[in-house]
Amino acid sequence: MKNLTWSMKRLAISLGCVGLVSVIAGCNESSEEKTLKEAYENYFDIGVALSPKTYQLYDASIYQEFSTVTAENEIKWESIQNSEGSFTFDSADIIADFARENKQKMRGHTIVWHSQTPSWVAQESESGSVDDTINLMLERIETHFVAMNERYGDVIFVWDVANEVISDSNDPNERYRQDSIYYVACGKDDAKFEYFLSEVFKMVERLAPDVTRYYNDYNLAWDSVKRAKTITMIENIEALGANVQGIGMQSHVNITMTKETFAQAIADFKNSALFDELSVTELDISVYTSDSEPVMNVLSEEVAQKQADIYGDLFELFRENDEFVSNVTFWGISDLATWLDNFPVYGRNNYPLLFDDNGEKKEAYYSVRDF
Numbered sequence: 172m173k174n175l176t177w178s179m180k181r182l183a184i185s186l187g188c189v190g191l192v193s194v195i196a197g198c199n200e201s202s203e204e205k206t207l208k209e210a211y212e213n214y215f216d217i218g219v220a221l222s223p224k225t226y227q228l229y230d231a232s233i234y235q236e237f238s239t240v241t242a243e244n245e246i247k248w249e250s251i252q253n254s255e256g257s258f259t260f261d262s263a264d265i266i267a268d269f270a271r272e273n274k275q276k277m278r279g280h281t282i283v284w285h286s287q288t289p290s291w292v293a294q295e296s297e298s299g300s301v302d303d304t305i306n307l308m309l310e311r312i313e314t315h316f317v318a319m320n321e322r323y324g325d326v327i328f329v330w331d332v333a334n335e336v337i338s339d340s341n342d343p344n345e346r347y348r349q350d351s352i353y354y355v356a357c358g359k360d361d362a363k364f365e366y367f368l369s370e371v372f373k374m375v376e377r378l379a380p381d382v383t384r385y386y387n388d389y390n391l392a393w394d395s396v397k398r399a400k401t402i403t404m405i406e407n408i409e410a411l412g413a414n415v416q417g418i419g420m421q422s423h424v425n426i427t428m429t430k431e432t433f434a435q436a437i438a439d440f441k442n443s444a445l446f447d448e449l450s451v452t453e454l455d456i457s458v459y460t461s462d463s464e465p466v467m468n469v470l471s472e473e474v475a476q477k478q479a480d481i482y483g484d485l486f487e488l489f490r491e492n493d494e495f496v497s498n499v500t501f502w503g504i505s506d507l508a509t510w511l512d513n514f515p516v517y518g519r520n521n522y523p524l525l526f527d528d529n530g531e532k533k534e535a536y537y538s539v540r541d542f
């Protein structure tokens with residue numbers, strides 16, 4: 172019983188049931204084989220994004236494949252401080268405690284992001300002046316970050332200080348995402364927005380000097396215009412005194428991705444000499460190549476093999492760049508609970524990860540681990 176139906180998936184996830192999936196389908200795990208993190212110990216860290224619904228879906232051994240953890244949603248602003256001054260740490264604590272118990276480090280995701288962030292964070296100042304608003308936003312971010320750092324500073328080793336600020340437009344002059352609450356609050360003024368970003372990076376450096384500061388975004392492998400804008404943004408904020416140490420390539424890609432395309436992106440970031448390191452922060456490989464492609468009710472051997480080949484090619488590339496690549500994180504533990512089941516098409520089963528619904532290793536797993 173390789174593939175559970177969508178309704179069964181939802182039942183299992185919504186019950187948050189320990190081992191339910193294993194009970195339904197049988198869970199196997201050989202403890203003698205190398206884990207991913209062991210296979211890659213001389214290259215880079217291997218991470219996984221978890222949520223309170225997925226951190227105990229399977230036998231504990233599956234989670235030992237990874238050396239770092241990212242909270243899928245629990246450390247985002249709306250989860251922690253949805254209304255000003257009222258902090259809720261319960262869900263984030265579950266993931267942080269899990270990481271501590273398993274001696275895993277945690278990626279902090281994320282601080283400045285236009286999404287999953289309440290609007291009060293960018294509410295304009297009483298005076299209405301943009302400069303006052305920027306100062307107020309910085310104060311709010313500092314209060315927020317201090318609280319996060321007090322609670323999770325022992326386990327979080329890297330922060331995505333800013334996420335997805337770059338515009339997707341082909342127009343090279345439209346550098347920033349136009350509808351971001353932060354960009355709007357900065358008067359849609361590139362220079363003021365860059366000042367704001369540089370101050371956030373400086374703040375994190377001041378408050379948590381040991382943490383590695385990242386800029387994180389999507390489509391950086393596909394889109395060379397976006398990559399160029401990203402590099403310009405980093406140059407500009409570094410000229411203002413920020414120090415951005417890492418570039419995070421989210422890497423929600425699909426089975427048409429190639430090693431050559433990805434290699435160009437890594438080379439561009441390396442050649443920019445702006446970063447000490449690069450991490451692949453949200454890797455998954457969708458089996459669909461368009462929104463109109465009909466649902467695959469099972470993952471055919473042919474598609475599974477194609478996906479495995481691409482995973483293998485990408486990890487070969489990452490190993491070739493191991494002096495620059497610091498971490499590769501998968502965006503989810505298994506195909507059972509992937510955000511891609513509902514994006515970009517709601518309810519379309521996807522199979523983007525290394526483990527299937529039952530927590531069993533797919534072809535893709537072996538082509539990543541065995542090289």
Ligand code: GLA
Pocket residue numbers: 243280334389421453510
């Ligand atoms: C972006 C964000 C992630 C997550 C994914 C979808 O990549 O950075 O936090 O929300 O979208 O799951």
